[in-house]
Amino acid sequence: xxxxxxxxxxxxxxxxxxxxxxxxxxxxxxxxxxxxxxxxxxxxxxxxxxxxxxxxxxxxxxxxxxxxxxxxxxxxxxxxxxxxxxxxxxxxxxxxxxxxxxxxxxxxxxxxxxxxxxxxxxxxxxxxxxxxxxxxxxxxxxxxxxxxxxxxxxxxxxxxxx
Amino acid sequence: xxxxxxxxxxxxxxxxxxxxxxxxxxxxxxxxxxxxxxxxxxxxxxxxxxxxxxxxxxxxxxxxxxxxxxxxxxxxxxxxxxxxxxxxxxxxxxxxxxxxxxxxxxxxxxxxxxxxxxxxxxxxxxxxxxxxxxxxxxxxxxxxxxxxxxxxxxxxxxxxxx
Amino acid sequence: xxxxxxxxxxxxxxxxxxxxxxxxxxxxxxxxxxxxxxxxxxxxxxxxxxxxxxxxxxxxxxxxxxxxxxxxxxxxxxxxxxxxxxxxxxxxxxxxxxxxxxxxxxxxxxxxxxxxxxxxxxxxxxxxxxxxxxxxxxxxxxxxxxxxxxxxxxxxxxxxxx
Amino acid sequence: xxxxxxxxxxxxxxxxxxxxxxxxxxxxxxxxxxxxxxxxxxxxxxxxxxxxxxxxxxxxxxxxxxxxxxxxxxxxxxxxxxxxxxxxxxxxxxxxxxxxxxxxxxxxxxxxxxxxxxxxxxxxxxxxxxxxxxxxxxxxxxxxxxxxxxxxxxxxxxxxxx
Numbered sequence: 051x052x053x054x055x056x057x058x059x060x061x062x063x064x065x066x067x068x069x070x071x072x073x074x075x076x077x078x079x080x081x082x083x084x085x086x087x088x089x090x091x092x093x094x095x096x097x098x099x100x101x102x103x104x105x106x107x108x109x110x111x112x113x114x115x116x117x118x119x120x121x122x123x124x125x126x127x128x129x130x131x132x133x134x135x136x137x138x139x140x141x142x143x144x145x146x147x148x149x150x151x152x153x154x155x156x157x158x159x160x161x162x163x164x165x166x167x168x169x170x171x172x173x174x175x176x177x178x179x180x181x182x183x184x185x186x187x188x189x190x191x192x193x194x195x196x197x198x199x200x201x202x203x204x205x206x207x208x209x210x211x212x
Numbered sequence: 213x214x215x216x217x218x219x220x221x222x223x224x225x226x227x228x229x230x231x232x233x234x235x236x237x238x239x240x241x242x243x244x245x246x247x248x249x250x251x252x253x254x255x256x257x258x259x260x261x262x263x264x265x266x267x268x269x270x271x272x273x274x275x276x277x278x279x280x281x282x283x284x285x286x287x288x289x290x291x292x293x294x295x296x297x298x299x300x301x302x303x304x305x306x307x308x309x310x311x312x313x314x315x316x317x318x319x320x321x322x323x324x325x326x327x328x329x330x331x332x333x334x335x336x337x338x339x340x341x342x343x344x345x346x347x348x349x350x351x352x353x354x355x356x357x358x359x360x361x362x363x364x365x366x367x368x369x370x371x372x373x374x
Numbered sequence: 375x376x377x378x379x380x381x382x383x384x385x386x387x388x389x390x391x392x393x394x395x396x397x398x399x400x401x402x403x404x405x406x407x408x409x410x411x412x413x414x415x416x417x418x419x420x421x422x423x424x425x426x427x428x429x430x431x432x433x434x435x436x437x438x439x440x441x442x443x444x445x446x447x448x449x450x451x452x453x454x455x456x457x458x459x460x461x462x463x464x465x466x467x468x469x470x471x472x473x474x475x476x477x478x479x480x481x482x483x484x485x486x487x488x489x490x491x492x493x494x495x496x497x498x499x500x501x502x503x504x505x506x507x508x509x510x511x512x513x514x515x516x517x518x519x520x521x522x523x524x525x526x527x528x529x530x531x532x533x534x535x536x
Numbered sequence: 537x538x539x540x541x542x543x544x545x546x547x548x549x550x551x552x553x554x555x556x557x558x559x560x561x562x563x564x565x566x567x568x569x570x571x572x573x574x575x576x577x578x579x580x581x582x583x584x585x586x587x588x589x590x591x592x593x594x595x596x597x598x599x600x601x602x603x604x605x606x607x608x609x610x611x612x613x614x615x616x617x618x619x620x621x622x623x624x625x626x627x628x629x630x631x632x633x634x635x636x637x638x639x640x641x642x643x644x645x646x647x648x649x650x651x652x653x654x655x656x657x658x659x660x661x662x663x664x665x666x667x668x669x670x671x672x673x674x675x676x677x678x679x680x681x682x683x684x685x686x687x688x689x690x691x692x693x694x695x696x697x698x
Contacts, residue, residue: 078404079404079406080402080403080404080427081427082403082423082424082426082427083423083426083427083430083431083573083574083579084423084426084427084573084579084581084582086573086574087569087570087572087573087574088279088280088569088572088573088574088576089279089285089287090442090574093261093264093569093570094260094264094288094291095257095258095260095261095264095570096257096570098256098257098260099255099257099406099407099408100406102255102256102257102406102407102408103404103405103406103407103408103463103464106407106463106464107407107463107464110464111464117250117251118250118414123251125251125295126256126295127294127295128292128293128294128295129256129292129293130290130291130292130293131290131291131292132289132290133287133288133289133290139427139430139431140427140430140431140434140435240566241566241568242564242565242566242589243589244565244585244586244588244589245411245412245417245585245588245589245592245593246411246417246419246420246585246588246589248411248412249407249408249410249411249412250407250410250411250412250414252412252604255407255408257408258408261568261569261570262568264568264569264570265566265567265568265569265570265625265626268569268625268626269569269625269626272626273626280576301589301592301593302589302592302593302596302597412603412604413603413609413611417585417588418584418588418612418615419581419582419584419585419588420581422580422581422584423579423581426579426580426581441574441575442574447575449575449619450580450619451618451619452616452617452618452619453580453616453617454614454615454616454617455614455615455616456613456614457611457612457613457614
């Protein structure tokens with residue numbers, strides 16, 4: 051569970067103002083009975099499951115690649131979440147996804163979690179994947195299909211922001 | 213899963229150098245078959261489950277309070293994790309905990325995840341709880357028992373750091 | 375993960391032959407990256423999360439009751455799952471639900487998990503809830519709204535089977 | 537969450553009477569904040585995570601084999617759990633394990649979940665693994681190391697029962 055209390059700086063204010071329209075990729079996710087914690091709302095770790103799902107589900111759909119068989123894989127270098135509201139089972143949630151930074155061997159996403167229609171953003175996330183060779187763990191450029199996916203979302207992000 | 217790749221700034225260097233001794237509270241946690249993801253190592257969201265467990269387990273043990281019945285509860289305002297190494301089932305992990313900041317109605321922890329003895333820190337986390345009234349969700353001072361727990365850990369942190 | 379191997383008795387044959395049409399209630403559930411285990415398919419414990427979600431989501435929708443505030447709650451007395459096939463992220467699944475037995479203070483459901491359209495049943499489950507007083511844990515009749523939900527599904531089950 | 541209500545037949549009575557001593561393999565498992573559901577006790581699906589963990593942790597320790605690299609893998613054909621009591625975070629639990637049946641390409645375990653010392657069995661489980669070739673999914677004899685593990689536990693079970 052999470053609350054907006056105490057997150058009142060300008061940086062947070064900008065994140066808290068984000069709407070679904072700020073994100074070029076939107077993924078609908080169903081929640082589960084077990085997601086709710088003892089306070090009756092989504093356990094905070096579940097938000098990271100949702101981020102992972104939105105990112106990898108989008109990549110699987112766009113690239114058609116199977117991460118279990120890929121030679122180069124994206125591993126999480128850092129993740130972060132700020133909680134502004136509460137969502138919970140049985141309501142479905144929408145996860146928004148956009149690119150914040152695209153490097154040679156890494157990519158940073160920004161994500162938003164939205165509950166019932168009309169409600170504001172419930173949580174804002176940041177997530178960095180570093181691409182590494184599956185065996186050696188040496189940072190490596192992502193596959194051409196992943197690169198194309200990133201460039202496609204960047205183009206759509208321009209449309210969204212403009 | 214997580215990797216250290218790309219996290220090479222001074223701030224990360226200081227976090228990566230942390231050892232078990234930097235944390236006044238250490239909690240042993242067993243891992244589970246289901247924790248490992250398709251890459252064979254702990255799924256990144258599980259680290260946040262471990263942080264939650266270390267914090268709330270320590271608080272339950274020290275204060276004897278039951279969060280399900282408490283009038284004032286700590287809800288997560290923000291969390292973050294940087295991944296430096298890999299841990300996984302069947303190996304147990306140790307979670308280190310210390311206080312970074314104690315406010316009137318909030319508390320920020322720093323956490324470290326350690327795998328097999330002798331290995332360096334696998335992940336470094338930050339976690340802010342805001343205390344709120346269970347019904348109104350208005351920020352509220354934590355109970356005297358929680359306040360005493362925080363002051364106790366601060367005192368032990370001084371011993372650890374000194 | 376699960377397999378059909380070794381489950382070849384008549385009882386299993388009847389369960390394996392079930393299709394979506396055998397279940398009066400169907401719930402669409404999205405899967406998650408973290409659901410897949412080291413073998414690349416849904417971890418077996420996740421099926422029970424799906425059962426719980428299908429049952430409680432259906433009850434919440436039909437009755438409008440909030441289990442966190444209810445005086446009489448349904449607790450799991452027994453659950454069981456037979457695995458016939460494999461499903462996994464990123465594919466969504468459909469969970470079918472029907473009543474097998476309705477007692478004075480208990481209810482037994484049968485459930486089916488279905489993956490991609492056209493594929494057979496991936497798993498068959500059985501699940502018994504006993505209704506108890508929240509405080510005393512003494513078996514107690516469910517609320518009139520829950521009773522009505524059960525009778526409604528029984529009526530629809532007749533249509534389905536007929 | 538689970539309750540003993542309604543499980544009063546002789547078969548259940550025998551299972552409910554089981555103590556730690558009935559199981560030749562005992563595994564200590566820590567619980568997590570996120571394990572507790574909205575009723576304040578371990579979510580029922582978590583019990584299956586614990587079963588999986590006890591079985592695979594024991595096998596990994598005894599055989600030294602890595603399931604991610606094994607050519608023959610054990611996949612779940614069926615699982616079942618009867619709930620007699622309640623356990624929950626922050627208390628650790630002990631999972632007992634014994635063999636009920638050893639076939640040529642399958643093995644069935646019986647498991648018990650125990651909470652605080654002195655309390656009776658909280659849950660009784662049954663679990664069947666079928667060994668299959670990783671690629672073809674054809675039932676296959678387990679590795680000699682796994683076979684030796686099963687025979688070792690059978691011998692210890694005799695001592696326990698005798």
